[in-house]
Amino acid sequence: MPDLEQIYEAYHGKVMGYIRARVSRWADAEDLCSEVFEKVQRKLDDFDSSKASVSTWIFTITRNTVIDYFRRSKPSEELDENLSDGVELDEDLLNNETLGELAAALRALPDEMRDIIVLRYYDGKPLTEIAELMGLSYGAVKLRHQSALAKLRMRMQAPVTGQED
Amino acid sequence: MGNTLEKLFDYQRFEGNRDLQQIIDSVHAKYGVRELDMSDMETVYAAGIPDIPVNKKSKKQEN
Numbered sequence: 461m462p463d464l465e466q467i468y469e470a471y472h473g474k475v476m477g478y479i480r481a482r483v484s485r486w487a488d489a490e491d492l493c494s495e496v497f498e499k500v501q502r503k504l505d506d507f508d509s510s511k512a513s514v515s516t517w518i519f520t521i522t523r524n525t526v527i528d529y530f531r532r533s534k535p536s537e538e539l540d541e542n543l544s545d546g547v548e549l550d551e552d553l554l555n556n557e558t559l560g561e562l563a564a565a566l567r568a569l570p571d572e573m574r575d576i577i578v579l580r581y582y583d584g585k586p587l588t589e590i591a592e593l594m595g596l597s598y599g600a601v602k603l604r605h606q607s608a609l610a611k612l613r614m615r616m617q618a619p620v621t622g623q624e625d
Numbered sequence: 626m627g628n629t630l631e632k633l634f635d636y637q638r639f640e641g642n643r644d645l646q647q648i649i650d651s652v653h654a655k656y657g658v659r660e661l662d663m664s665d666m667e668t669v670y671a672a673g674i675p676d677i678p679v680n681k682k683s684k685k686q687e688n
Contacts, residue, residue: 583658
């Protein structure tokens with residue numbers, strides 16, 4: 461099990477990069493980064509390497525810290541309990557190898573299908589906006605989206621749970 | 626599959642796989658898409674994002 465200093469050296473850049481992708485205020489991002497490593501320090505003794513990798517564990521802490529930040533920023537907003545409790549993903553999938561497999565699967569898709577998947581799931585755009593961006597009808601984008609998901613599912617054979625699109 | 630993709634693309638922001646980033650960048654360049662900024666994410670997170678359990682394992686198949 462690595463100590464805190466080793467973890468900080470290995471993951472500070474990734475943690476800060478993830479936070480900076482979401483939080484535009486530099487001071488807030490630095491505070492959140494510190495908060496992440498304070499949590500890591502507090503929870504280090506409880507970490508079970510047989511249940512999750514260090515990378516996945518730190519990613520989860522970072523992600524939840526960012527989510528909490530936005531919850532604090534919008535105290536009047538109520539989170540959808542179904543969504544916040546929602547989908548579980550096998551942590552074994554969260555590794556660089558799986559991201560490489562996703563990249564390979566995306567490269568195997570026709571260009572328009574690949575574009576739809578990136579715009580939908582990386583950028584979070586609705587299909588209507590994607591249709592407008594790509595100069596296609598909503599119906600065409602919807603069909604290609606479904607077809608792309610089917611192709612990716614077959615190629616990646618990902619074990620997942622939860623709601624489908 | 627959609628949920629898996631959301632998680633993997635979110636993890637990509639942390640892990641920064643080079644091959645996957647090249648694909649994302651090329652799509653963004655093609656359509657002139659910029660990365661999400663804070664105001665966008667406030668909307669996203671206000672809707673709620675599911676937690677990834679650290680100490681649980683689940684290998685259920687999706688429908």
